[in-house]
Amino acid sequence: MAKPYVFITMQIPKEIVALLEDVAHVGMWEADTPCPRDKLLEEAAKADALFTMVVDRIDQEVLKRGQNLKIVANMAVGYDNIDVETAKHLGIMVSNTPDVLTEATADLTFALLMATARRVVEASQAVYEGRWQSWSPMFMAGQDVYGKTLGIVGMGRIGEAVARRARGFDMDILYHNRKPKTEAEEKLGATYCSFEDLLQKADFIVALTPLTDQTRHLFGRREFELMKKTAIFINVSRGPVVDEEALYHALKEKQIWAAGLDVFHQEPVPTDHPLLTLPNVVPLPHIGSASISARMAMARLAAENIVLALTGKKPKTLISEDMWTQYRFK
Numbered sequence: 001m002a003k004p005y006v007f008i009t010m011q012i013p014k015e016i017v018a019l020l021e022d023v024a025h026v027g028m029w030e031a032d033t034p035c036p037r038d039k040l041l042e043e044a045a046k047a048d049a050l051f052t053m054v055v056d057r058i059d060q061e062v063l064k065r066g067q068n069l070k071i072v073a074n075m076a077v078g079y080d081n082i083d084v085e086t087a088k089h090l091g092i093m094v095s096n097t098p099d100v101l102t103e104a105t106a107d108l109t110f111a112l113l114m115a116t117a118r119r120v121v122e123a124s125q126a127v128y129e130g131r132w133q134s135w136s137p138m139f140m141a142g143q144d145v146y147g148k149t150l151g152i153v154g155m156g157r158i159g160e161a162v163a164r165r166a167r168g169f170d171m172d173i174l175y176h177n178r179k180p181k182t183e184a185e186e187k188l189g190a191t192y193c194s195f196e197d198l199l200q201k202a203d204f205i206v207a208l209t210p211l212t213d214q215t216r217h218l219f220g221r222r223e224f225e226l227m228k229k230t231a232i233f234i235n236v237s238r239g240p241v242v243d244e245e246a247l248y249h250a251l252k253e254k255q256i257w258a259a260g261l262d263v264f265h266q267e268p269v270p271t272d273h274p275l276l277t278l279p280n281v282v283p284l285p286h287i288g289s290a291s292i293s294a295r296m297a298m299a300r301l302a303a304e305n306i307v308l309a310l311t312g313k314k315p316k317t318l319i320s321e322d323m324w325t326q327y328r329f330k
């Protein structure tokens with residue numbers, strides 16, 4: 001029987017490609033920039049499996065081209081870039097990479113929180129630019145982290161891992177989720193709150209929900225107005241969870257104190273974006289999970305899911321059980 005064909009939409013380490021070559025012919029877009037749309041469409045038409053990134057738009061057009069497509073394995077835990085409903089309808093499996101990036105992403109979330117509160121990037125820039133003229137009482141003074149109140153919106157795997165870190169900083173932990181998680185409350189000493197209460201009480205508001213129809217623009221004008229003047233907003237989820245215009249307005253008008261942003265509506269964020277003109281914004285280039293070991297584990301897990309699918313077995317981390325029950329080539 002002919003070997004199946006796998007297409008990888010961006011350059012990944014050779015040892016991961018080798019895992020796939022054991023069972024398939026492998027094609028790869030050998031660059032660190034997104035695979036062009038026409039190439040993606042052309043490859044989807046040939047592929048038994050697609051190894052995809054968060055930057056790839058896997059919509060109806062791509063999925064319908066894939067007559068032989070068995071699985072779309074996203075190298076990410078989030079899968080808002082994939083039209084899951086169409087995949088399900090066509091019987092194509094979709095997998096993601098949960099857990100293996102949880103701790104790395106929680107580390108980065110905390111790093112961003114600390115950097116924003118204590119103005120780490122702004123202060124470092126001052127050193128480079130010769131603006132450090134002397135120690136002085138209020139020079140680069142920021143907000144405390146220790147003992148403050150953290151509000152986590154989206155208490156999932158990463159939210160819980162952030163809460164574990166916050167315990168070491170003796171923070172009060174509030175959270176809002178679709179439903180309360182009593183086991184997390186016991187384990188982490190976290191308190192469930194309505195969204196409004198959390199916005200009003202927290203010193204740090206951390207967005208860690210997936211991007212869905214319900215979370216798009218979850219944070220808008222009204223939400224920023226409810227926050228404290230000293231509040232710090234951190235977004236490590238997805239850009240569209242926030243209305244960026246409303247956030248800009250809130251920061252500019254000093255309705256809130258600062259924001260740390262790993263994700264944006266448009267990525268890469270244009271360098272002339274209004275948010276980048278504000279000194280109280282710490283922007284990062286979507287590096288939440290970017291530790292070497294987490295990224296290797298994500299790539300390996302995505303590859304393992306493809307190998308399992310191509311050898312007739314159930315992939316380890318399908319985004320939902322019905323991906324398997326509705327799989328068209330089972």
Ligand SMILES: NC(=O)C1=CN([C@@H]2O[C@H](COP(=O)(O)OP(=O)(O)OC[C@H]3O[C@@H](n4cnc5c(N)ncnc54)[C@H](O)[C@@H]3O)[C@@H](O)[C@H]2O)C=CC1
Nearest residue numbers: 078105154155156157158177178209210214236237288289
């Ligand atoms: N910046 C980065 O590099 C990374 C970003 N992410 C983002 O973080 C998200 C979360 O990842 P995990 O914690 O692994 O996912 P998860 O599924 O374990 O947690 C998400 C939580 O959000 C909650 N949630 C969903 N809709 C909600 C709503 N409308 N209101 C309140 N809570 C809601 C869910 O109940 C769940 O508890 C991913 O979907 C992805 O978008 C994840 C990894 C890296």
Ligand SMILES: O=C(O)C(=O)CO
Nearest residue numbers: 054075076077078289
């Ligand atoms: O995993 C995700 O969802 C990311 O955004 C990249 O790690």
